[in-house]
Amino acid sequence: MQLTGFAGRVALVTGAGGGIGAALVELLAAAGCTVVATDRAAPVAQARGVHAFALDVTDSGAVDALVDQVEARIGPIALVANVAGVLHVGEVVQTTDADWRRVFAVNAEGVFHVSRAVARVMSPRRQGALVTVSSNAAGVPRHGMAAYAASKAAATMFTRCLGLELAPLGIRCNIVAPGSTLTPMQTGMWEDAQGAERVIAGNLDTYKAGIPLRKLATPDDIAHSVMFLLSEQAGHVAMSDLYVDGGATLRG
Numbered sequence: 726m727q728l729t730g731f732a733g734r735v736a737l738v739t740g741a742g743g744g745i746g747a748a749l750v751e752l753l754a755a756a757g758c759t760v761v762a763t764d765r766a767a768p769v770a771q772a773r774g775v776h777a778f779a780l781d782v783t784d785s786g787a788v789d790a791l792v793d794q795v796e797a798r799i800g801p802i803a804l805v806a807n808v809a810g811v812l813h814v815g816e817v818v819q820t821t822d823a824d825w826r827r828v829f830a831v832n833a834e835g836v837f838h839v840s841r842a843v844a845r846v847m848s849p850r851r852q853g854a855l856v857t858v859s860s861n862a863a864g865v866p867r868h869g870m871a872a873y874a875a876s877k878a879a880a881t882m883f884t885r886c887l888g889l890e891l892a893p894l895g896i897r898c899n900i901v902a903p904g905s906t907l908t909p910m911q912t913g914m915w916e917d918a919q920g921a922e923r924v925i926a927g928n929l930d931t932y933k934a935g936i937p938l939r940k941l942a943t944p945d946d947i948a949h950s951v952m953f954l955l956s957e958q959a960g961h962v963a964m965s966d967l968y969v970d971g972g973a974t975l976r977g
Contacts, residue, residue, distance in 0.1 A: 740809030742768045806858065810877075848894055
């Protein structure tokens with residue numbers, strides 16, 4: 726099946742500097758989108774039709790200004806992917822106020838800032854699609870990841886509530902919840918070369934199940950799932966939370 730609904734449309738991607746965001750930018754560009762790729766440092770635009778911008782999603786003024794700039798100079802934003810995210814690992818008693826605020830500022834407030842800004846310009850046009858890349862940790866407790874899991878749960882429920890508000894306007898909002906994915910965020914938690922094996926096997930000491938598919942996701946695996954939810958083939962899918970984790974959470 727060839728996914729459609731991308732040619733000639735403007736797509737905004739946050740967290741496009743690497744990993745899932747970078748993979749998604751490539752897929753969108755290949756599908757015919759004009760892509761606005763953003764990260765704290767402007768990503769390197771390698772594909773034709775990609776416009777790279779520096780954007781701090783925690784700064785609502787900067788987000789609003791970028792959306793206005795894109796709408797005025799590039800075109801109406803039709804597709805949005807909230808991919809920007811940061812990780813904090815540590816038990817609650819060791820988590821500082823600054824740690825907590827930093828994770829929520831990017832993972833939850835950033836999603837709010839970007840989604841609000843694009844909702845304002847999409848609503849009068851009564852069309853568009855938005856996907857937030859959350860985490861399976863938003864729905865399953867994780868030892869030593871309370872701040873991250875809570876921030877992703879907030880982003881997930883925010884996106885579903887936004888979807889409820891925008892659905893009558895024909896604007897679809899959905900979530901992709903990845904599991905362990907082969908990105909620097911994942912590998913940065915590994916102690917040695919056996920890190921992937923341990924993640925796949927799971928850890929009973931921390932109550933973490935393994936991955937039934939016996940492999941880690943790739944950034945492309947997640948990006949393809951986002952592409953589906955942005956496509957015309959997902960035209961009747963709204964407020965869904967799609968887990969893409971190889972069965973690790975034992976839920977859909």
